[in-house]
Amino acid sequence: MTLQMLPVLRHEFINIREYTEKDIKQYNPVTRMVLRSLKYIFEDKEKLIEAFVISVDEIESTVTEEEFNKYIDILLIYYSSVNKNLTEEDILRKVQELGGKGERIMTILQERxxxxxxxxxxxxxxxxxxxxxxxxxxxxxxxxxxxxxxxxxxxxxxxxxx
CATH class of the missing domain: 1.10.10 (Arc Repressor Mutant, subunit A)
Structure with a gap:
């Protein structure tokens, strides 16, 4: 095999931390939720929780109940395995602070x-x-x-x- 027959693969690396909220808003709600999670996972936990709650409100009406629960479960598992400082109590506290936003999160956490x-x-x-x-x-x-x-x-x- 000659070198001329090998494919050339180019990779584009994206630094999600450089994305602004305007950059993130161009994607669909589920993608926004994932991007925010990746962006803020190592940041201040308050910012991560706030982004999570906002994202949950955005996707709530765009996916089925089953998909919604699956996404939330996956993200909560991700959060707890990557950011050891983040607890479900922190999330519940933030939901209460945001008055009305993220009520579905509260229900899911209580079910868990x-x-x-x-x-x-x-x-x-x-x-x-x-x-x-x-x-x-x-x-x-x-x-x-x-x-x-x-x-x-x-x-x-x-x-x-x-």
Whole structure:
């Protein structure tokens, strides 16, 4: 193969931090949300949260409910993994400060919190069930205490043996 047959690929690198809000406004709402997130992720968390809330208000009417929830979940995971100083409490506080903007974010955060609580309860029930199995408690009593099905308890017992 000769060098003349190799493709020449050119890359254009863009410094998103240099983008102004006017530059960002030329894109569709979802792209704006992503660009703002990338631009402000390492900046002051207040600016990041404000940009997030503004972006959420912009996309709310342009995507389906399922897409909206997916975008918010993805960004919250991104924010929490990249910016360790940012908490969901910070976001809730900012939403309250902005009076009315970002109410959907508040609902999503509350739903995420509820799911976390439910998951914690389920994990606690599983751990209690394992302890009861280890202690040799009768399966009927475990069913009554844990509210789990006989099959689920048998699965847990089997898992513990492996």
């Amino acid at each position: 919190e509820q799911k976390g609580i439910e998951k914690g309860i389920q994990q606690g029930i599983i751990e209690m069930t394992k302890n009861l199995i280890r202690d040799g408690v009768d399966i009927e009593l475990i069913i009554k205490a844990s509210k789990l099905s006989r099959e689920k308890i048998e699965d847990i017992r089997e898992e513990m043996l492996n």
